[in-house]
Amino acid sequence: MARHGGRGWYGRVFAAAIGVTTVAAVTSVWTAQAGPASGAQAGAGVSASPSPGSPGSAAAKVSVDIAHASDHGARGVNITVDDGPDPTWTPQVLKVLRENGVKATFCMVGTQAEAHPDLVKAVVADGHRLCDHTVSHDTGMDKKPEAYQSQQILDAERMITEASGGVRPVYYRAPGGAFTPYSRDLAASRGMRPLGWNVDTKDFEKPGSAAIVATVKREVGNGPTILFHDAGGDRSETVAALREILPWLKQQGYSFGFPVR
Numbered sequence: 001m002a003r004h005g006g007r008g009w010y011g012r013v014f015a016a017a018i019g020v021t022t023v024a025a026v027t028s029v030w031t032a033q034a035g036p037a038s039g040a041q042a043g044a045g046v047s048a049s050p051s052p053g054s055p056g057s058a059a060a061k062v063s064v065d066i067a068h069a070s071d072h073g074a075r076g077v078n079i080t081v082d083d084g085p086d087p088t089w090t091p092q093v094l095k096v097l098r099e100n101g102v103k104a105t106f107c108m109v110g111t112q113a114e115a116h117p118d119l120v121k122a123v124v125a126d127g128h129r130l131c132d133h134t135v136s137h138d139t140g141m142d143k144k145p146e147a148y149q150s151q152q153i154l155d156a157e158r159m160i161t162e163a164s165g166g167v168r169p170v171y172y173r174a175p176g177g178a179f180t181p182y183s184r185d186l187a188a189s190r191g192m193r194p195l196g197w198n199v200d201t202k203d204f205e206k207p208g209s210a211a212i213v214a215t216v217k218r219e220v221g222n223g224p225t226i227l228f229h230d231a232g233g234d235r236s237e238t239v240a241a242l243r244e245i246l247p248w249l250k251q252q253g254y255s256f257g258f259p260v261r
């Protein structure tokens with residue numbers, strides 16, 4: 001699923017990635033709304049601490065602006081992992097994240113989530129957040145009718161939430177950055193903050209783990225949200241790169257957060 005190829009979307013994504021400064025103030029909104037029911041899934045391996053997306057938390061509308069900032073502030077980075085879950089690679093990514101004490105955001109494809117609910121639950125149990133990455137990863141969906149965009153977003157939301165055992169995705173990342181004003185508004189109305197990225201590791205092109213590491217080191221100054229993949233082919237380079245770059249980022253004084261909501 002190296003479906004990020006081609007150049008048509010890149011300029012749009014690039015503009016979206018660097019053209020928006022996100023307001024961190026919205027992070028307080030969901031915190032205040034996480035009610036006592038949030039801990040209801042504790043017995044299913046989900047953290048008892050209130051978190052956005054927990055069962056019982058309302059799908060309150062969030063900002064329609066494409067988020068890039070980290071809730072850890074200026075020295076925070078957001079690790080985002082797209083296109084899974086995948087039975088081979090997701091467990092390996094989870095292991096590296098766990099070994100480094102890093103929480104990440106997993107942008108899941110609906111059909112993948114539906115096929116591997118155990119992996120969705122494992123992601124949630126480790127304290128990571130879920131992100132809606134549509135049903136079928138159509139990077140041209142911004143050219144399609146609104147009814148199609150709606151189906152892609154809402155069906156994936158349902159598939160991911162069912163697979164997780166009730167924990168909702170709290171972000172929406174359009175495949176290839178193919179956002180539209182309509183899709184951003186729809187996602188935001190469901191409590192899913194549109195999510196961009198600042199650093200594209202291009203790991204899906206299999207450039208070698210050293211190149212993936214070098215891209216992060218070179219571009220992390222561009223912004224905090226870093227894009228990796230845990231599906232769509234052999235992701236051993238991604239796993240190896242994460243094993244190297246996570247300790248490096250820590251050494252540089254970065255901490256690991258979530259994208260602002």
Ligand SMILES: [Zn+2]
Pocket residue numbers: 082083133137175176
């Ligand atoms: Zn993707």
